[in-house]
Amino acid sequence: MATRTRRTDALTRERIVGAAVELLDTAGEGGLTFKALTERLATGAGAIYWHVANKDELLDAATDGAVAAALATEPGGQSPREEIRAVAFGLFDAIDEHPWLGTQLALQFSRNPWGTVTPRIFESIGRRVRALGVPEAAWFTATSALVHYILGAAGQNAANARGAGAGVDRAEFLDNASKAWEKLGPDDYPFLHAIAGQLREHDDREQFLAGLDFVLTGITASV
Template identity: 50%
Template sequence: MAKNTASSPRREQSLTRERIIEESIALLDSSGESGLTFRALAERLATGAGAIYWHIANKNDLLATACAEMVTRALQATAQQASPQDSIRAVALGLFDTIDAHPWVGSALTRAPLQSPTVHILEKLGQQVRAMGVPPQRQFAVVSALLSYILGVSVQNAANAQIGRALGGDRAALLDEVAGAWEQLDAGQFPFTRDMGAQLRAHDDRADFLAGVDLILSGIVSAPL
């Protein structure tokens, strides 16, 4: 008897790109980037890998699309604020929280610094920098500094959290261990680092991140035109 293949096109049409992306995000959150395979995704979707290829070209395309979706959500959640500075703070914190909750987003962004969705972040920040009255010849440098800081610190924060979990300790215990080691450093060679031990124990990653954004914003305002 001839094999009936008439259901295949219907199955591929019912499997939407949106559903594939949602399941990819869930898989990335649970298993990390190494766990994102077409086989694992096909199992979650109860379909064959061929049906997924109907919508997604390859794993790189899948990861980039999932990353773009998360960045879009983060940017959409940052409503226009009372001032350009407040809007930049909202964008920064939205991305910080997104990368903290989904570390794979940070690594995907750093591998494609000049492509979407990084371009969408660049545009969002750039519009606010223009609204601050930064001269055109300084705008690219200012936005680049903001973008580098926001993504760099967010990615490092997420990486620190992953390292802590891999070592089997909670954040407070790990910070206490590092702070203790700092406080044992030679006072003559490492006077600053030694004194920072107590602050390391009590610091808030999110608050420190926002303080850095504020430092950049203060520099933008005070810099000569």
């Protein structure tokens, strides 16, 4: 019992979650094991299990920590529309920085909406939707539309980056994709043939913001 007390005094849940995030960032979900954690933290598995019951709990805590950090700097003194954009960029950057986060957020929303992650995000966006003057009957729908766009677009952007592969030049990747679209028959694929050049030239963050503004414009038009 004395040894157990020394370990728990030296090791905190915060340190464990921080180490888990580092492993997830570098090795992905498959690389997050209790064995890898014990090596990184130079401790025994028992000390980790004292604070975290299993891998699912660890993933939940890592996801919650990443989201909390993304929302930690509350934008103030701006219009509700500008604040929504700031929150959206915070989440976009978090998902871009942590490639595993998009998948975990999708799992949180579908399997654990009563946990801490979904309420954090909905509250942050929802209070600003309310400040836009959206009728109360439309609060949930408007907030859901924004949340799903933000997480979906940010998650897809991160997935595209992973799909390109480590060390692959983004401009080269987009150029190759654009050329492939240009080779599609214009009779069968007139739309893709026409926008192939836009694919090559687009900026991810600017495109994300433009899409967000489309959603916000639709929401505010209903006020």
